[in-house]
Amino acid sequence: MLRPYEKVYHVKKKKEWGVCPCGKEPITNKHYGLCVACMFEKKHGMTLKEYAKIQKAKSDERAKERAKLKPATPSVKKRLPFFSEKGKARDGALKVTRSAVLKKALDSNSLHCAGCGCVSGLTNSHILSKALRPDLFDIVDNVQLLCLKCHFYYENGTIEEKCNLKSFVDACKYIFKNDMPRFEAILYKLSDAYQKTGNKTIEGVMKKLERFE
Numbered sequence: 001m002l003r004p005y006e007k008v009y010h011v012k013k014k015k016e017w018g019v020c021p022c023g024k025e026p027i028t029n030k031h032y033g034l035c036v037a038c039m040f041e042k043k044h045g046m047t048l049k050e051y052a053k054i055q056k057a058k059s060d061e062r063a064k065e066r067a068k069l070k071p072a073t074p075s076v077k078k079r080l081p082f083f084s085e086k087g088k089a090r091d092g093a094l095k096v097t098r099s100a101v102l103k104k105a106l107d108s109n110s111l112h113c114a115g116c117g118c119v120s121g122l123t124n125s126h127i128l129s130k131a132l133r134p135d136l137f138d139i140v141d142n143v144q145l146l147c148l149k150c151h152f153y154y155e156n157g158t159i160e161e162k163c164n165l166k167s168f169v170d171a172c173k174y175i176f177k178n179d180m181p182r183f184e185a186i187l188y189k190l191s192d193a194y195q196k197t198g199n200k201t202i203e204g205v206m207k208k209l210e211r212f213e
Helices: 006-017 036-044 049-067 085-107 148-158 159-163 169-178 180-197 198-212
Strands: 121-124 145-146
Touching: 036 049, 049 121, 049 198, 085 121, 085 145, 121 148, 145 148, 148 159, 159 180, 169 180, 180 198
Parallel strands: none
Antiparallel strands: 121 145
16 A cells, blocks of 8 residues: 555656556656556565465464464453451551551641651651561551652661761661660661761761660
């Protein structure tokens, strides 16, 4: 099939080069005196329609091969309850803890991010994570309100980014009281980072933490 702009071009050349021997389209190849379809047949030994049929057959074969690799009907997985009995109890305890943290923040007029002071996107962040201390996951004092950015810094940030959080010293104080090995690991990271960078913020945090010992 000819594109629209090719048809316009061929109409202009029709008077000069004439019509192809097939009598359907104007000549596009002056040397051979043939149109696009006839020139394709001369070069490839088949018509455009025959070529399209071959390509379609190849496409169908590839589709059949792909269908053999994948089952015609996807396997239906058995839907299990989202929570087990243990999970339901754990989720219920977390909801109670979140409500208690929110009430505590409202009563103390501190409904803002403990890390930077903003009031948008507040989330509950565990000081000692549920993975490290599952026994403290529902303790109100183990949960602090942080915005999404500060929450990310506290969980995954570098030691410099953690030191920039306003609540980091208070969090370390709670860790000192409840998990000494974890507190000593934080001190080691602070000391190592200070030796490498000489950051004054890290130095200030270290001086505050040394008072706990």
